[in-house]
Amino acid sequence: xxxxxxxxxxxxxxxxxxxxxxxxxxxxxxxxxxxxxxxxxxxxxxxxxxxxxxxxxxxxxxxxxxxxxxxxxxxxxxxxxxxxxxxxxxxxxxxxxxxxxxxxxxxxxxxxxxxxxxxxxxxxxxxxxxxxxxxxxxxxxxxxxxxxxxxxxxxxxxxxxxxxxxxxxxxxxxxxxxxxxxxxxxxxxxxxxxxxxxxxxxxxxxxxxxxxxxxxxxxxxxxxxxxxxxxxxxxxxxxxxxxxxxxxxxxxxxxxxxxxxxxxxxxxxxxxxxxxxxxxxxxxxxxxxxxxxxxxxxxxxxxxxxxxx
Amino acid sequence: xxxxxxxxxxxxxxxxxxxxxxxxxxxxxxxxxxxxxxxxxxxxxxxxxxxxxxxxxxxxxxxxxxxxxxxxxxxxxxxxxxxxxxxxxxxxxxxxxxxxxxxxxxxxxxxxxxxxxxxxxxxxxxxxxxxxxxxxxxxxxxxxxxxxxxxxxxxxxxxxxxxxxxxxxxxxxxxxxxxxxxxxxx
Numbered sequence: 001x002x003x004x005x006x007x008x009x010x011x012x013x014x015x016x017x018x019x020x021x022x023x024x025x026x027x028x029x030x031x032x033x034x035x036x037x038x039x040x041x042x043x044x045x046x047x048x049x050x051x052x053x054x055x056x057x058x059x060x061x062x063x064x065x066x067x068x069x070x071x072x073x074x075x076x077x078x079x080x081x082x083x084x085x086x087x088x089x090x091x092x093x094x095x096x097x098x099x100x101x102x103x104x105x106x107x108x109x110x111x112x113x114x115x116x117x118x119x120x121x122x123x124x125x126x127x128x129x130x131x132x133x134x135x136x137x138x139x140x141x142x143x144x145x146x147x148x149x150x151x152x153x154x155x156x157x158x159x160x161x162x163x164x165x166x167x168x169x170x171x172x173x174x175x176x177x178x179x180x181x182x183x184x185x186x187x188x189x190x191x192x193x194x195x196x197x198x199x200x201x202x203x204x205x206x207x208x209x210x211x212x213x214x215x216x217x218x219x220x221x222x223x224x225x226x227x228x229x230x231x232x233x234x235x236x237x238x239x240x241x242x243x244x245x246x247x248x249x250x251x252x253x254x255x256x257x258x259x260x261x262x263x264x265x266x267x268x269x270x271x272x273x274x275x276x277x278x279x280x281x282x283x284x285x286x287x288x289x290x291x292x293x294x295x296x297x298x299x300x301x302x303x304x305x306x307x308x309x
Numbered sequence: 310x311x312x313x314x315x316x317x318x319x320x321x322x323x324x325x326x327x328x329x330x331x332x333x334x335x336x337x338x339x340x341x342x343x344x345x346x347x348x349x350x351x352x353x354x355x356x357x358x359x360x361x362x363x364x365x366x367x368x369x370x371x372x373x374x375x376x377x378x379x380x381x382x383x384x385x386x387x388x389x390x391x392x393x394x395x396x397x398x399x400x401x402x403x404x405x406x407x408x409x410x411x412x413x414x415x416x417x418x419x420x421x422x423x424x425x426x427x428x429x430x431x432x433x434x435x436x437x438x439x440x441x442x443x444x445x446x447x448x449x450x451x452x453x454x455x456x457x458x459x460x461x462x463x464x465x466x467x468x469x470x471x472x473x474x475x476x477x478x479x480x481x482x483x484x485x486x487x488x489x490x491x492x493x494x495x
């Protein structure tokens with residue numbers, strides 16, 4: 001029978017196409033489970049999971065916690081704001097102290113790229129990356145692929161444009177890897193200051209014209225401008241950004257075909273996407289959130305299966 | 310002899326017809342009763358019974374498939390994770406009479422998991438168990454069937470396989486001896 005080729009989920013880059021398909025297939029079964037009157041299964045009764053968040057998060061953290069609870073795992077939560085990290089403890093020491101309390105899996109968000117990979121080499125527990133700086137956010141990419149597959153039947157051969165702050169986005173990198181492994185074509189679109197140099201080496205198309213990009217694609221994934229990661233000015237003003245790279249209803253309706261609108265959240269309404277687009281029928285933003293729980297259940301279930309008894 | 314035919318196609322057909330009549334004795338017109346087949350092999354018994362019941366009763370009856378993977382008690386006790394099949398119960402089972410259906414009853418662990426999985430969909434008024442082949446004296450748990458196609462005495466090293474025309478190309482029930490079973494697993 002099939003199982004994952006990896007022991008940790010630190011990035012999509014490590015997964016094979018078979019791994020991704022296995023996760024999506026398992027998630028489809030979990031999506032059925034979370035729509036039952038009783039949304040809980042007992043598979044992970046004997047597993048304890050720590051959610052270790054060194055960076056703010058609402059959606060991802062809630063989604064992981066719900067996924068864990070619906071699998072019947074015991075859950076402990078930890079956030080850097082209220083921890084001994086402020087007192088000078090190192091990452092490995094912090095996590096090893098948590099593991100000393102018999103924890104089997106760690107879900108971690110950290111501001112430094114590579115933090116999850118580093119941790120997975122240092123500790124015995126399974127590690128799930130819930131976002132490491134500007135590097136990867138694998139579960140977001142998986143749920144995005146799942147949502148596209150659910151809406152369009154397949155990811156293979158579809159054209160997906162990722163619009164916005166590609167430079168600071170872990171969602172963009174994970175999405176590029178994931179969509180390409182599943183056979184989709186990917187384009188990135190944004191002001192040249194927010195597109196990394198040499199990104200074409202990943203095999204993606206690059207555009208600086210939103211209308212042109214939208215006419216090309218089947219799916220548009222609109223990213224948030226990550227002002228908190230921008231230490232210098234990358235564009236003159238939010239207003240100018242919104243006028244050139246913001247998606248509003250007039251632009252959406254003027255396209256020659258109907259495309260699907262996605263957003264990983266949180267939305268800055270009126271900047272990268274207008275309210276009427278975010279709430280339109282073409283938007284699957286809330287489906288993405290629902291699918292997030294199913295995807296995280298699948299990832300945790302498949303990784304937990306590899307924990308030795 | 311490595312394998313032995315327990316039921317051939319004709320006998321299997323007769324058995325399914327008898328089970329259908331037994332069900333009608335208890336559930337009359339099935340207005341409040343639902344067939345639920347356990348994945349992966351119980352669904353074929355369910356489909357056959359549904360067809361026979363509908364042709365006798367002259368109207369459609371409700372049926373669904375239930376996957377029990379996430380309720381099994383051997384997660385992490387096998388080398389690889391158990392992959393789920395599709396569950397389709399897109400109706401309410403609240404206050405309904407449920408007939409849980411599987412092909413072979415052996416240790417009873419699958420049925421235990423099936424009961425747990427079923428109850429996540431609501432609270433039925435009654436649950437009965439229909440089994441095509443009952444391997445008696447081999448239970449790990451106190452579970453018995455209400456309707457039985459055929460009872461067989463087997464060793465735990467032997468294996469019973471129910472084969473279907475639409476899957477394996479022939480309707481029959483086979484008993485594989487210890488040697489044949491081991492050869493198949495190699």
